[in-house]
Amino acid sequence: MDWSQVNWxxxxxxxxxxxxxxxxxxxxxxxxxxxxxxLGAVALVGIIIAIVxxxxxxxxxxxxxxxxxxxxxxxxxxxxxxxxxxxxxxxxTLKVKVTLGEGEFxxxxxxxxxxxxxxxxxxxxxxxxxxxxxxxxxxxxxxxxKRDARSAxxxxxxxxxxIVASVILLYGMTLLFGATGSTNFAAITNSLHGxxxxxxxxxxxxxxMVGLGFKVAAxxxxxxxxxxxxxxxxxxxxxxSAGPKAGGFAALIHLFPVALASAAPAWATxxxxxxxxxxxTGNLVALAQTxxxxxxxxxxxxxxxxxxxxxAVANRIGYSSMIFYFFVYSLAALGAFLVVLAxxxxxxxxxxxxxxxxxxxxxxxxxxMAVFLFSLVGLPPFAGFMGKFFLFKAAVSSNLIWLAIIGVxxxxxxxxxYVTIIRQMYLVSPESDGTVTISKPLYLSIVLIMAAxxxxxxxxxxxxxxxxx
Amino acid sequence: MxxxxxxxxxxxxxxxxxxxxxxxxxxxxLIRTFALLVTLIDLGLGIVVLTGYKLGQxxxxxxxxxxxxxxxGISYHVGLDGISLPLFELTLLLTVVAVLASWSIxxxxxxxxxxxxxxxxxxxxxxxxxxxVLFYIFWELVLIPMYxxxxxxxxxxxxxxxxxxxxxxxxxxxxxxxxxxxLYFTSGLGTFDMVKLMQxxxxxxxxxxxxITFFLGFAVKVPMWPFxxxxxxxxxxxxxxxSVLLAGILLKMGTYAFIRIVVQILPAxxxxxxxFIAVLAVISIVYGAYTALAQQDLKKMVAYSSVSHMGYxxxxxxxxTPVALNGAVLQMVAHGLITGMLFLMVGYIYERTHTRDIKKxxxxxxxxxxxxxxxxxxxxxxxxxxxxxxxxxxLLILLGSYSVFKIFTIFAxxxxxxxxxxxxxxxQNAIFGMPQSWMGDFKDASGRELISALPLIILIVAIGVYPxxxxxxxxxxxxxxxxxxxxx
Numbered sequence: 001m002d003w004s005q006v007n008w009x010x011x012x013x014x015x016x017x018x019x020x021x022x023x024x025x026x027x028x029x030x031x032x033x034x035x036x037x038x039l040g041a042v043a044l045v046g047i048i049i050a051i052v053x054x055x056x057x058x059x060x061x062x063x064x065x066x067x068x069x070x071x072x073x074x075x076x077x078x079x080x081x082x083x084x085x086x087x088x089x090x091x092x093t094l095k096v097k098v099t100l101g102e103g104e105f106x107x108x109x110x111x112x113x114x115x116x117x118x119x120x121x122x123x124x125x126x127x128x129x130x131x132x133x134x135x136x137x138x139x140x141x142x143x144x145x146k147r148d149a150r151s152a153x154x155x156x157x158x159x160x161x162x163i164v165a166s167v168i169l170l171y172g173m174t175l176l177f178g179a180t181g182s183t184n185f186a187a188i189t190n191s192l193h194g195x196x197x198x199x200x201x202x203x204x205x206x207x208x209m210v211g212l213g214f215k216v217a218a219x220x221x222x223x224x225x226x227x228x229x230x231x232x233x234x235x236x237x238x239x240x241s242a243g244p245k246a247g248g249f250a251a252l253i254h255l256f257p258v259a260l261a262s263a264a265p266a267w268a269t270x271x272x273x274x275x276x277x278x279x280x281t282g283n284l285v286a287l288a289q290t291x292x293x294x295x296x297x298x299x300x301x302x303x304x305x306x307x308x309x310x311x312a313v314a315n316r317i318g319y320s321s322m323i324f325y326f327f328v329y330s331l332a333a334l335g336a337f338l339v340v341l342a343x344x345x346x347x348x349x350x351x352x353x354x355x356x357x358x359x360x361x362x363x364x365x366x367x368x369m370a371v372f373l374f375s376l377v378g379l380p381p382f383a384g385f386m387g388k389f390f391l392f393k394a395a396v397s398s399n400l401i402w403l404a405i406i407g408v409x410x411x412x413x414x415x416x417x418y419v420t421i422i423r424q425m426y427l428v429s430p431e432s433d434g435t436v437t438i439s440k441p442l443y444l445s446i447v448l449i450m451a452a453x454x455x456x457x458x459x460x461x462x463x464x465x466x467x468x469x
Numbered sequence: 470m471x472x473x474x475x476x477x478x479x480x481x482x483x484x485x486x487x488x489x490x491x492x493x494x495x496x497x498x499l500i501r502t503f504a505l506l507v508t509l510i511d512l513g514l515g516i517v518v519l520t521g522y523k524l525g526q527x528x529x530x531x532x533x534x535x536x537x538x539x540x541x542g543i544s545y546h547v548g549l550d551g552i553s554l555p556l557f558e559l560t561l562l563l564t565v566v567a568v569l570a571s572w573s574i575x576x577x578x579x580x581x582x583x584x585x586x587x588x589x590x591x592x593x594x595x596x597x598x599x600x601x602v603l604f605y606i607f608w609e610l611v612l613i614p615m616y617x618x619x620x621x622x623x624x625x626x627x628x629x630x631x632x633x634x635x636x637x638x639x640x641x642x643x644x645x646x647x648x649x650x651x652l653y654f655t656s657g658l659g660t661f662d663m664v665k666l667m668q669x670x671x672x673x674x675x676x677x678x679x680x681i682t683f684f685l686g687f688a689v690k691v692p693m694w695p696f697x698x699x700x701x702x703x704x705x706x707x708x709x710x711x712s713v714l715l716a717g718i719l720l721k722m723g724t725y726a727f728i729r730i731v732v733q734i735l736p737a738x739x740x741x742x743x744x745f746i747a748v749l750a751v752i753s754i755v756y757g758a759y760t761a762l763a764q765q766d767l768k769k770m771v772a773y774s775s776v777s778h779m780g781y782x783x784x785x786x787x788x789x790t791p792v793a794l795n796g797a798v799l800q801m802v803a804h805g806l807i808t809g810m811l812f813l814m815v816g817y818i819y820e821r822t823h824t825r826d827i828k829k830x831x832x833x834x835x836x837x838x839x840x841x842x843x844x845x846x847x848x849x850x851x852x853x854x855x856x857x858x859x860x861x862x863x864l865l866i867l868l869g870s871y872s873v874f875k876i877f878t879i880f881a882x883x884x885x886x887x888x889x890x891x892x893x894x895x896x897q898n899a900i901f902g903m904p905q906s907w908m909g910d911f912k913d914a915s916g917r918e919l920i921s922a923l924p925l926i927i928l929i930v931a932i933g934v935y936p937x938x939x940x941x942x943x944x945x946x947x948x949x950x951x952x953x954x955x956x957x
Contacts, residue, residue: 359580374613380606389602389646393541396650401678404650408643415639419616419632427620427628461538 010062010071013050013079014117020046021110028103036102040094043106047087047113054079067184068124077323077467078120078250085242085330086113088445089235092338095439096345099145099233108138109239116247123258125173125183128251132169132215135247136162139240143232154224154231161214161224169211175204185259192262205260205267209274212255216248218308219277222301226285229297234344237293238337241300242330249326252311253319264314272312272403278305279410286417292340292350295417296333299376302414303329309391309407313398320467321387321394327463328375328383328456335372335449339365342438342446352420357430364443365436366425368450373418375453378411383456390460473533475547478514478561479593482507482586489583497578501568504582508565508589515561522554524941527949529599529664538602542653542660547597551946552728552798555939556721557596559805562924563717564589569921570813571710573820574622581622585710588614592718596725601649601661605642608726611719612638615711623706630699630706637699641689648682651675652734667733670957680738683731684746690723693746693783694753697776704772709816712768716775717809721801724782728798732786733950736957740789744874747787751877753780758887762894767818767825770895771811774851777888778804778859784874784881785866789954793869794947795940800862802939803932807850807859810925814844817918818899821911827895832904839914841900843922848892850929853885858932 008015020043027039054076063070090106098105115134122128140162144155177183179201180191192201210221217225229237256267282302289295307329310322340350342365348354359366375384388411392404438446456463485507492500522530529548537545549557567585574581591614594607612635620631653661655673660666671679689696700720704712732739739746757777764770782804785797817840818833819825833841850857853864863885871878914922932939 379613380609385606385609389650390541392647393650393653396647397654401647401651404647405644408647409640412636412640412643415636416632419635423620423628423632426617427631461540464538464540 007062007064009057010064011069011121013053013057013083014114014121016046016050016053017110017114017117020049021107021114024103024110025107026103028101028107031103039102040090040106043110044087044090044094046110047083047090051080051083051087054083063123067186068127069118069121070123071121073468074253074319074323075120075250078246078253079117081323081327081330082113082116082120082243082246085246085334086239088334088338088449089239089242092238092341092442092445093235094441096235096341096442098235099147100142105142105145105235108142112136112138112142112239113243116243116250119247120250120254122251122254123185125177125185128255129166129170129173132247132251133166135244136166136215139236139244142236142239143228145236146233150231151233154227158224158228165211165214165221168207168214172204172207172209172211175200175207179204185254188259189261192260195262197263197266201263202266205263206270208255209267209270212248212252213274216245216252216304216307217301218274218304219281219301222278222281222304225301226294226297229300230291230294234293234337234341238334238341241296241333241337245304246326246330249307249322253322256311257314257319268312268314271308271314272400275305275308275312275403276406278302278308279406280305283410283413283417286414289417290351290353292352292355292421293337295352295421296336296340299414299417300333302410303333303376305410306388306391306407309395309400309403312403313394313400315394315398317397318394321390323467324460324463325387325391328387328453331449331453331456332372332375332382332384335368335446335453336376338442338446338449339369339372342442343436345439345442346436348436352424355421355424356428358425358436360430361432361434362436362438365438365446368446369425370422371450371453373422375457377415377418381454381457383453383460386457386460390464474514474518475531475549475597476533478511478518479547479590479597481511481514482589482593486583486586489579489586492579494579497575500579500582501572504586505565505568507586508561508568511589512561512565515558518549519554519558522549522942525945527945532599541602542662543602544600544662545603546600546662546664547594547603548599548664549597550949551942551944552950553596553725554942555798555802556718556725556805557593559721559802560589560592560596560718562928563713563805563809564592566809566813566921566925567710567713569917570713570816571622571708572917574708577621581618584614584617588618588714592714592722595722599663601652601663601666604663604730605646605649608642608722609639611722615715615719618711619703619707622708622711625706626702627706630702633699634703637689637696641686641696644682645686648679648686651682652679655679663730663734667953670736670953671734672737676735676738680731680735680742683726683735684742687723687726687731688749690726691720691779691783692723692776693749693780694756694776697753697757700776701769701772704775704812705766705768709812709819712812712816713809716771716812717805720775720779721805724779724786724797724801727783727786728794728950732789733953736954740954740957743787743789747784747870747874747877750780750783750787751880753777753783754881754884755887758884758891762887762891764891765827767815767827767830767895767899768812770827770891771808771815774888774891775804775808777884778808778851781863781866781881784870784877788866788870788873789951790869790873791944791947791951793866793873794950795943796862796865796867796869798943798947799932799936799939800859800866803850803858803862803929806925806929806932807847807857810843810847810922810929811851813922813925814840814847817914818844822908827898829905829907830899831902832908833900836904836908837911837913839919843914843926845896845900846926847929848896850933852889852892856930856933858929858936861933861936
């Protein structure tokens with residue numbers, strides 16, 4: 001191919017992240033320990049520049065690199081969500097002692113972000129697979145970075161299960177290639193058009209679903225998620241709660257509705273089943289949790305279930321609702337993790353009972369946490385309500401009323417465990433009276449998220465008009 | 470009208486709650502006064518609305534409409550008619566009463582008043598919302614503040630009661646959300662606008678499904694037997710002001726929603742299931758009264774009496790005759806005033822005696838004659854003494870229902886005797902008789918407590934003696950409702 005003909009604008013945000021990932025990594029090598037502390041800020045600047053360059057690509061459709069990479073509205077929106085949530089994680093972590101060298105830590109995070117961004121733009125099976133691996137490999141290292149037994153255990157679990165998932169995914173892709181003779185999404189679409197669903201293709205679809213199901217922690221492929229959320233360092237868990245998941249959902253949105261469009265009735269049913277299993281398992285098991293991050297881990301599984309409703313709907317409204325829900329969910333989940341980060345930084349434990357009387361010790365943290373949890377339940381006037389509203393509206397519009405009913409009942413169930421944290425924060429007296437101080441960047445990050453959760457709950461049009469829902 | 474007065478009334482408490490955060494926690498009296506001021510201004514604006522309301526006109530007045538989420542057919546749309554106006558005004562009044570009633574709260578005063586102001590937003594909005602999504606949001610908005618009010622300032626078992634209250638209402642209302650969305654897609658109008666949906670009439674095979682979801686959502690709130698079990702727990706544990714608003718306003722949200730939404734948007738389904746609703750209503754009436762009879766706890770007794778009294782309202786709605794429906798709306802207001810006052814008095818008595826056990830009380834008419842007397846007054850109003858507001862509402866309901874549900878109405882009439890029995894027994898044991906030996910000296914009603922009860926007493930007597938003015942508001946709206954039902 002002729003490199004001079006390539007439109008480099010299309011891949012500019014990715015190049016910026018790549019550049020900053022390398023700069024930050026080099027900084028770790030060459031700077032003294034004082035200067036290294038500012039590497040987080042460097043990473044943040046990189047992400048912000050990348051956000052600007054994504055916005056500059058708004059409304060442009062480009063396909064480059066022989067159809068392997070394309071920029072469109074969906075990809076841009078997902079990248080924006082990913083970059084914004086990662087920026088908030090980095091902002092929150094600026095004054096926090098990270099578990100690796102600052103340079104290593106933030107550059108690994110940026111590499112993972114790069115993988116996710118590529119995933120959002122991938123329009124080729126090979127590209128998709130490489131991007132996916134780039135997303136998760138740094139994540140394995142980050143999870144293990146605490147270097148204690150628990151961290152090592154969950155990292156190994158995450159790694160082994162992740163590898164198995166990747167292998168299954170890869171095998172599914174091979175079969176898909178065998179059935180269609182191409183790895184390019186557009187070519188696959190053409191080749192499948194008008195053909196009946198062959199058994200080999202069905203097997204391929206199932207294997208791809210299993211592989212991606214692992215990545216987004218859908219039941220029954222969710223076992224790693226609660227462990228990883230609980231056992232990894234808190235900043236890493238915060239990042240994992242939003243970032244890499246965006247990649248998984250980007251892959252799902254690109255692969256199934258685009259490349260496998262003609263097989264829609266089959267996979268839509270599978271996704272409906274996965275959605276129901278994930279919602280019930282996540283919510284019911286979360287009811288029994290006593291560790292805050294483990295609880296949030298199961299809640300994440302349940303939310304994967306809600307999100308998969310969008311794929312079960314299998315039309316454009318479903319996917320846009322899913323993206324909107326993903327946005328409001330990541331905000332609230334990330335916010336909750338950052339509150340946990342703020343409390344653990346001050347030596348408060350991570351059992352739900354350790355949050356006793358938080359309203360007295362840290363009023364802003366408690367209010368923020370309550371807002372995030374109410375949003376996760378899906379109560380108005382918070383963004384989570386609008387997310388669920390549009391998601392279930394999409395389900396009803398496709399005659400999936402039963403799925404909407406299961407969804408809303410699960411929201412009601414989920415209140416049962418979110419409220420245990422709220423109860424500790426507001427209804428129980430604190431065991432010690434010490435005020436909890438929070439570092440300024442973390443405070444800023446949490447307050448920004450809280451403002452966004454309320455803003456998009458009251459005025460969702462701001463986001464909906466962007467994704468053209 | 471030049472300025473959006475309804476919107477100002479709804480959201481003024483939000484502003485109040487925000488400003489309250491700038492008052493230092495230690496200045497408890499300033500916080501209380503400020504909250505009182507906000508609710509009084511709101512009430513004042515409410516009176517402006519009341520005087521500006523054009524009597525005898527059908528349809529919505531003070532309508533305010535703005536585009537909100539145009540892509541989904543959702544608008545910000547509020548307005549009042551003769552059914553919502555009395556409840557809207559009642560909410561404004563009882564909020565002031567509740568602010569006065571919780572003056573004695575010493576713990577976390579700023580949080581308490583902030584939550585109470587936020588609660589007012591949800592309650593007020595529910596009665597004026599004319600867009601389904603807006604209605605749902607206001608409907609759910611009351612849950613969070615009420616959860617905290619019961620959970621933080623409640624009795625010993627407050628956590629259980631608060632969660633139960635929340636979960637019951639939430640489980641009922643989330644299904645309603647699916648019903649609302651289904652209505653949106655099957656009405657063929659592509660709008661969540663209630664007024665448009667009422668006018669167009671709804672005909673679809675999904676009517677039954679939507680009816681069931683609405684019924685569950687609203688029946689939990691009323692509450693109708695067998696969905697009532699959250700109510701006694703919530704009431705017993707809630708602080709006095711919480712109970713006043715719970716019984717006075719929150720329950721009315723359920724019955725109001727039946728009239729506004731189920732009757733007017735799904736008239737065919739409602740008429741079909743009216744006998745079924747009447748059966749549940751009568752069971753609520755009888756069951757509530759019998760259970761109240763068995764209670765030793767004054768608050769629990771009043772709570773079960775609410776189940777019984779709200780049963781009358783539902784019976785009136787199910788009958789769908791002009792007289793019964795007028796009675797049902799009037800009874801909502803009357804019950805809000807009377808039960809609000811009963812809970813207020815029980816609260817004030819409890820603050821002094823630290824017990825609500827009917828057996829342990831006694832001789833309160835000697836110890837605290839003013840409070841005791843006011844309790845007797847409220848109890849008499851509650852049992853339907855002629856000349857007080859409870860009588861008018863119940864009489865109209867029973868008169869209007871008899872032609873439709875003869876046997877049910879007879880049951881309802883007979884239960885009135887039971888109602889008298891438990892209320893008089895409570896008066897006899899708790900208020901009259903000789904003081905118990907354990908009792909020390911109690912201070913009688915303070916000026917603040919008197920002022921909080923005074924508007925309730927005046928209105929209970931005024932409506933009881935001369936109900937015509939309020940019926941002038943209600944009747945045209947009721948006729949509109951019945952026209953819609955007949956038209957279907």
